[in-house]
Amino acid sequence: xxxxxxxxxxxxxxxxxxxxxxxxxxxxxxxxxxxxxxxxxxxxxxxxxxxxxxxxxxxxxxxxxxxxxxxxxxxxxxxxxxxxxxxxxxxxxxxxxxxxxxxxxxxxxxxxxxxxxxxxxxxxxxxxxxxxxxxxxxxxxxxxxxxxxxxxxxxxxxxxxxxxxxxxxxxxxxxxxxxxxxxxxxxxxxxxxxxxxxxxxxxxxxxxxxxxxxxxxxxxxxxxxxxxxxxxxxxxxxxxxxxxxxxxxxxxxxxxxxxxxxxxxxxxxxxxxxxxxxxxxxxxxxxxxxxxxxxxxxxxxxxxxxxxxxxxxxxxxxxxxxxxxxxxxxxxxxxxxxxxxxxxxxxxxxxxxxxxxxxxxxxxxxxxxxxxxxxxxxxxxxxxxxxxxxxxxxxxxxxxxxxxxxxxxxxxxxxxxxxxxxxx
Numbered sequence: 001x002x003x004x005x006x007x008x009x010x011x012x013x014x015x016x017x018x019x020x021x022x023x024x025x026x027x028x029x030x031x032x033x034x035x036x037x038x039x040x041x042x043x044x045x046x047x048x049x050x051x052x053x054x055x056x057x058x059x060x061x062x063x064x065x066x067x068x069x070x071x072x073x074x075x076x077x078x079x080x081x082x083x084x085x086x087x088x089x090x091x092x093x094x095x096x097x098x099x100x101x102x103x104x105x106x107x108x109x110x111x112x113x114x115x116x117x118x119x120x121x122x123x124x125x126x127x128x129x130x131x132x133x134x135x136x137x138x139x140x141x142x143x144x145x146x147x148x149x150x151x152x153x154x155x156x157x158x159x160x161x162x163x164x165x166x167x168x169x170x171x172x173x174x175x176x177x178x179x180x181x182x183x184x185x186x187x188x189x190x191x192x193x194x195x196x197x198x199x200x201x202x203x204x205x206x207x208x209x210x211x212x213x214x215x216x217x218x219x220x221x222x223x224x225x226x227x228x229x230x231x232x233x234x235x236x237x238x239x240x241x242x243x244x245x246x247x248x249x250x251x252x253x254x255x256x257x258x259x260x261x262x263x264x265x266x267x268x269x270x271x272x273x274x275x276x277x278x279x280x281x282x283x284x285x286x287x288x289x290x291x292x293x294x295x296x297x298x299x300x301x302x303x304x305x306x307x308x309x310x311x312x313x314x315x316x317x318x319x320x321x322x323x324x325x326x327x328x329x330x331x332x333x334x335x336x337x338x339x340x341x342x343x344x345x346x347x348x349x350x351x352x353x354x355x356x357x358x359x360x361x362x363x364x365x366x367x368x369x370x371x372x373x374x375x376x377x378x379x380x381x382x383x384x385x386x387x388x389x390x391x392x393x394x395x396x397x398x399x400x401x402x403x404x405x406x407x408x409x410x411x412x413x414x415x416x417x418x419x420x421x422x423x424x
Contacts, residue, residue, distance in 0.1 A: 017053065019125045020285055021046035023292065023302065030291030045284040051277030056307065058270030062263045063347035065250050066235055071344065073241025078332070078342030081349060081385040081403035083130040089397050090133040097146050101132040101153035108158020114297045120169075121297065122161035124184040124305040127404075131157050131186060134407050141394050142418040156410070164188040164406050165303040171195030174204075174363040175312050180286045184303030186406040187353050190377050194360035197376060198369025206366030208315040208358075227318045228268035234325075235260035275311045282308065306356040313359045319367065320358015320374035321351045327378025335382070341389045341401075343382045349403040353381055384408030391415050 024045040028038040070076070091098055106128060113119050122128060135153025144152065165172075165182035168191040172183050183191060198204070239247050239260045247256035254262060285302060293300045310317050328345030336342050354374050361373025385401035388408045392401050402408060 017046045017049040020049055020123050020281075020302070020304075023121070023123060024285050024288035026296070027288040027291030027293075030295040031288075041284050041288050045281060045288065048277050048279075048281030048284060051273060051280060053277070055270045055273030055275075055277055058273065059267050059351070060270075060348050062231075062267035062270065063351060065263055066231075066238060067347045068250055069235075069238040069242040069246060070347070072246045073238050073243070076332070076342075076344050078336075078344045079385060079389055080344050080346050080400050081381065082346055082400055083127075083349070083402050083404060083407075085400040086137075086392070086397060086402055087130050087133040089400070090137055093396075094133075094136040094140060094146075094149075097136045097140075097149055097153070098129070098132045100150045101135050101157060102129055104150065104154035105132060105135075105157025105161065108154055109161040110297065112158055112162040113300050116162070118162035118166050119297065119300045120162050120165040120182050120184075120303045121292075121300055122165065122184045122303045124303070127184065127186050127305070128157060128161060130402070130404070131160060131407065134402065134411055137391065137397065138411055138414050141391055141415065156414075160186070160406070160410065161303070165301075168192045168195070168360070171360050171363060172309075175309050175359060180289075180301065181282070181308060182301045182303040183306060183309065183356075185306040185352075185356065186404040187306075187356070187377075187381075188406055189409055190353065190357055190380055190405040191360045193380075194357040194369075194373035194377060195364050197373050198361040198363065198365025200365070201372045202361075202365025202368030204362075204364050204366055204369075206368070207313065208319055208362050208367045208370050209313055211315070211367060224268050224272055226315065227271055228264050230318055230322060231267050232261060232264035235264050271310070271314075271317070274307045275314060278308050278311055306352055309356055309359045313362045313370075316358040316362035316367075316370040317355035318358075319370045320356065320361065320377070321354040323371045323374025324354025324357065324378035324381070325350045327375040328382050331379055331382035335386060341386045343385050343401075345378070345382065346403070349381065350378065353377060353403065353405075380405050387412060 021042050025038060025042040028041045033041070109122055113121050132153060135156045136149060139149035139152050164186060165184060165188060168183050168188040171192060172181070173179055174195065239256065244256045247259055251259040289302050325345055325347070328350055332342060332345060354377050357373045357377035358370040361369035365372070381403045384405050385403055385408065388411055389401045391411060392398065402411070
C-alpha cells in the first residue's frame with residue numbers, strides 16, 4: 001500500500017509534467033480525438049512543460065550560485081525562505097501524513113471544482129506537495145493526531161487549490177486577454193494585490209513592453225539583453241565581495257572574472273527557454289482542457305505555474321524581480337536591527353514570485369505598477385516567513401520557512417486560532 005501511495009504521490013502527482021499531460025490526454029479523449037491526435041497532444045503538452053522546466057533549472061542553477069557568493073561576500077546568516085527545504089524537512093517527520101494529504105487533497109480539489117463556483121483545477125504538483133507539508137506542520141503543531149491531520153490537511157489543500165486561483169483571476173484575465181487559464185502558484189494574494197496596486201500607481205498603457213528609451217538605452221528594449229546585464233551587475237558585485245577564492249570554489253575551473261558573466265548569460269538563456277516552453281505548452285493544454293471543461297467539470301480552468309505569465313511581459317519579469325530583491329535586502333537589515341528573525345532574500349523565490357508580481361502590476365499600472373508591486377512583494381515575502389518562523393521552530397524545523405504568501409496567511413490564521421482555543 002505504501003509503495004502504491006508513493007508511486008501516486010511522487011511518481012504522478014509529484015511530477016507536474018505527467019499531471020498536466022494526463023489532464024491533456026483526458027481532455028482530448030473526451031473530445032473524441034483520434035488516437036494519433038491524443039498521442040501528439042499529450043506528448044507535446046508534456047514536452048512543452050519539460051522545456052520550461054529545463055529553463056527553470058538553468059535559471060535556478062545560476063541563482064543558486066549567485067546566492068552562495070552573495071552570502072559569502074556579505075557574511076549573511078539567517079533564515080532561508082525555501083518551500084523545498086521546509087517540505088524536505090517535514091517529509092522526514094511526517095512522510096505518510098503528507099502523502100495522504102496530497103492525494104486526498106487533489107481529489108477534494110476536483111470535487112470542489114465540480115460542485116461549486118470555484119472551477120479551478122490546480123496543476124502545479126510541487127506546490128500542492130508544499131501545501132500538504134504545510135498542513136502537516138500546522139495541524140501537528142496544534143497537537144492533532146495523524147488521522148485528524150490528514151483530514152484537515154486534505155480539506156485545506158482541496159479548497160485552497162480551487163479558491164486561491166480565483167482570487168487572482170480578475171487580474172490574470174488582464175494579463176492573458178482571456179479566461180482560459182489561471183495562476184496555480186500559492187502567492188495568489190500577492191498577485192491580486194499587485195494588480196490592485198498597479199491600478200493605483202500607474203497606467204497600463206505605459207507597459208514595460210512599450211517603454212520608449214533614449215537611443216543609448218535602446219539595448220534594454222531587448223529583454224534578453226536587459227536581463228543579462230541587470231543580473232550581471234548583481235553577480236559581479238557579489239563575486240567581487242566574495243573574492244577570488246570563493247568564486248573559484250563554485251566556478252568549476254572557469255576564471256573567476258569570467259564566471260559571473262557566463263552565469264548571467266546562463267540565467268538569461270534559462271528565462272528564454274522558459275518562455276519558449278510555456279508558449280508550446282499553452283498551445284496544447286488550453287485546447288485539450290476544453291474536453292474536461294465541457295464533459296467532466298463544466299467551465300473548469302487549469303491553474304498553472306507562475307512562468308505561464310512571463311511571455312506576456314518579459315521585461316516586467318526582470319523589473320519585478322529586481323524590485324522585490326532590493327526590498328528584501330532592505331527588510332533583511334531592518335529585521336536584524338529590530339530583533340526579528342533575519343530573512344535572507346534567497347534569489348530563487350524572489351525571482352519567481354517577484355517576477356510574477358511584476359507582470360501583474362504591469363498589467364494594470366505599466367512600468368510603475370511593475371516596480372511598486374515588486375517592491376511590496378519583496379516586503380511581503382520577508383515579513384511572512386519572519387512571522388511564521390516561530391511555528392516552524394515549534395516542531396523542530398529550523399533555519400527555513402515558506403516564502404509563499406498564501407501559505408503564511410493561512411498558516412498564521414490557523415495557528416493563532418488554535419492558540420486562542422488552547423490547542424497549544
